[in-house]
Amino acid sequence: MEQFVENNETEQLDQNDLSDTAEAEPGDLDSGNTDDSMESLMDMYEESFKRFAEGEVVTGKIISVDKDYVLVDIGYKSEGQIRINEFRDEDGQIRAEVGDTVEVMVEWWDEDEEVVVLSKEKAAKIKVWDEIKKAYDEDGIVEGVILNRVKGGFSVDIGVQAFLPGSQADLRPIKNLDEMVGQTLTFKILKYNRKRSNIVLSRRMILEHEREAARTATLEAIEEGKVVTGVVKNITEYGVFVDLGGVDGLLHITDISWGRVKHPSELFSVGDDIKVKILSLDLEKERVSLGMKQLTEDPWTTASEKYPVDSRITGKVVSLTDYGAFIELEEGIEGLIHVSEMSWTRKIRHPSKVVSVGEEVDAIVLDIKPDNRRISLGMKQVAPNPWDVISEKYPVGTTIEGKIKNITDFGLFIGIDEGIDGLVHISDISWTKRVKHPGDIYKKGDLVQAVVLDIEKENERFSLGIKQMQPDPWQTVAERYEVGKEITGTVTNITDFGVFVELEEGIEGLVHVSEISKEKIKNPSEKFNIDDVLTAKVMNINSEERRIGLSIKRLEEDDQTILSDYINKMGPATSTFGEILRENLQEKLNEDDDE
Template sequence: MNNIAETNENNEMNEELETAEELEASMASEPVLTGEETMEELMGIYEESFKRFEEGQVVTGTIIAVDRDHVLVDVGYKSEGQISIHEFRDEEGNVDVSLNDQVEVMVEVWDEEEETVILSKEKAAKVKVWDAIRDIYEEDGTIEGIITSRVKGGFSVDIGLPAFLPGSQADLRPIRNMDEMVGQTYTFKVLKYNRKRSNIVLSRRVILEKIREEARANTLSSIESGKVMEGVVKNITEYGVFVDLGGVDGLLHITDISWGRVKHPSELFSVGDNINVKILSYDMEKERVSLGMKQLTPDPWTMAQEKYPVGSKVLGKVVSLTDYGAFVELEEGVEGLIHVSEMSWTRKIRHPSKMVSVGEEVEAVVLDLKPDNRRISLGIKQTVENPWEVISDKYPVGTVIEGKIKNITDFGLFIGIDDDIDGLVHISDISWTKRIKHPSEVYKKGDVIQAVVLDIDKGSERFSLGIKQTQPDPWETVEQRYEVGTEISGVITNITDFGVFVELEEGIEGLVHVSEISKEKIKTPSDQFKVGENITARVMNINSDERRIGLSIKRLEDEAEEDIIQDFAKNMKPTTSSFGELLRDNLEEAARSEEK
């Protein structure tokens, strides 16, 4: 069906072309006056000229008069032709016409009886446009036009006559924003036209395809690895940019855009940008071209050894944070890592965001440089003096300091000193005498306390403090206060299977071993004693280094028995038989043996 329709349209166009050619032939066959013709010949020629004018014919006339509504034109007829004055008004409404101007007009109405001729300048112009379109179509030429508006399926184009530009023929690629083309002037090909139906179909894509093919041939003949070429950004993806080199597309991968960090190519490019690129590789069979932009400048790592020697201070911008550190850009393409361990001398940094933020400019010291691996290790704590280097001078061992408790753990107290240095009071250094299960039993966070500097380990960055050391150790004088053999009294604080613990004073305890409780064999002391009960015992031995005091209840009982025997012997009469003496001697011997 389409082929039949196209055939009919072509037949109609051919008929129109034949009519136009006949008109041109008839005009060309008009007689040429020599000035020697007779009156009869002139009248014949004059009458003959009227017969050849037909409605729809385009002729040239001379403007002979202009009034408010019409323009009179002499076209060689006995009566002048009329043209409406509005055909001579411009866009601003001004009349643009002068007497004796030559103007091409089309005969709209030709009435010999009424001797009336109605002409049209605009329709004559349209006829000429149609003639031009015919010629352009036949000669495979081009025509300029302005896209005036969007219509269903494409655009309306003004080429002197309204024409239709299908959306698929507007460009090589689908157009994202069709409104951008409205009002623009372009060059078009005439795909087809139908004068009777006033139908003209245009194409811009045909022209662009031809231009692209020509450019493609030129590009393919000149392309080679290492060559620098200019291209136009055609498309942008997350992995790179497609560049039109002139009919040939190449891929500029994101890794070849810059020596520095590129999150997305759209940060640097827009579709339509003109850029210079270097040909990295070209596959002739697959017609694949790999492009590079960073290769247009030297690799900055080649000069890193000279620019960033170990120990030098550098300035850079934080470009990325990870759990283990911060990446700092020293220049485009050169980044260094500040590990969290190199951010503070004293603080334990769990995440680099506690110290720096993306976009911040920081000063750092180059700790290590490996250009071959493209790695630079940086540190920011090295930009200031290490407080651990001077802390021992400021607080020598034995110094009493005052600080606030910053944290409490199972094993001790952390005391804030200065420069973010915390000192640790171990739970064993809180009291000389008290048995402390948890430091929170004695202190709370925020308490201000005094402590003595016990030790400073710079290598391990440890600052040891002691609270109990602010007071004398009571065990140093316990031997003077509790001499061996002294009878003492105390309160039972704990009962175990191996003995009874007795508190002699706050924090000073002695142990009555189960063997020192009684001469009789005792299975468990809890059968005889209770916690909180007061008892009396004798000091048997003292070990200040091990903080132990041995007590005995049994010794007191032995001594009591001996005193009874002695008192009994003193009260005996002289006439007493020798049995008493024997008894006394035996008891004394038994006592001596037991002591051994």
């Protein structure tokens, strides 16, 4: 160690002291006083030679403050000197007053200025390192401020700069590391190296100790049925893990609410304080089941009183399925509107065609079974059933007018009232035309008139007829075509069993193959073609079966009979001319027979 007192100074001091001794009065050198004086002088002498080792921390008192330095009396023959900047605070203000006591470190002896150079900052660091050593040795804690993020963790100010690994910052991984910056926290010293100024901290050790202490206290305090407060620790699709104080409990999604919960994250966030009830407890396995809905009464216990059958309710659509819509009446109570109960008149293929999730709807309670937690609702029952009044509004025989809404193979659907369509069957389109497909005559959107034929409320059927707008021509066909009357018509169809002949629009007669000729005809197509005009005799009429029987053969037989009667009435010939005429007529008849 260097010494702050030089030899020449020692010699000078020795001479001064000796001269002082020489000037003493003779009476002062008696035996008693001489011993005391010598002891006092020796103390002064030794004090003047008091030495301070470099790096030693001492306590001194501020004796003056100027613009550059602060002078501190540390009990040495010369004052100590500290640069004024060491007393500036964060705002640049000087925090030094004459008379203040400060701890300083002896840096070195300034020979030129004959002052001891001191440092307040270095003394503070030395003190910090002493506290760090003490905290490490005694398993204590230190306080510090997290300055900023660095690679692998954080930089922390605990008087000197230290390192906090990210894994030691908390019990769980931290999502937002920036939130830690600026926080003042307590830490354990994991390890330190003073020479390298290396310090590693841990906050996790403190938290683990606190958690273990809390866990012990929690396990002693909790019991089934007890209501406790916890902190949401983790959220999954099946539930929420809650920290009850060192012990984690599971709040299952089915125990969160009496109502529907799609995902717990809709209701909770990590860090939320929540109140729960302990449903079951296994201390050996440390498993705790929690419930939140159990803090309130089950709404189904009073559902029958609140929602009696036939009562009208308003609820929100919370879910759609292929077979219906679930309606939330209140938290924990849902009812089902089946697709069959959504409309009196429309056939609903999917509930989404009528309602959407989140929509509020009115419905009627059709049935309630609290034991099964089921309520059946009807939406169509809110309005009167149009089929109850349709027969009164449109009695059978009424003529209606409407647009064609749909065309099928079997008929036409005509709009009557909102949601009610009437069907014109293909057989009721025309009295006389043979309709292969309704689309050949009509198109969607056409405005047509029809007659109400029948209304079946039970089966929700409304039958209409277009042909009934006009009288059935077959009802008077016997008046227009008497049996035995000769008619002329056009061939419309040729079959193996005969020829169809149109007598008028929509009225056809049949010449059976046996009535075509006296001769046997194998195939009528050998004798006739479509659109041929022929003459035949009306043989029979059946208006109910809508049939007219015709005969060509009978017509020819009648012609021959008439001719034969005529020839027979002429009698024997009186001249050669008469014989000739008779022969010619006979030849004519023979030719007709051949044809």
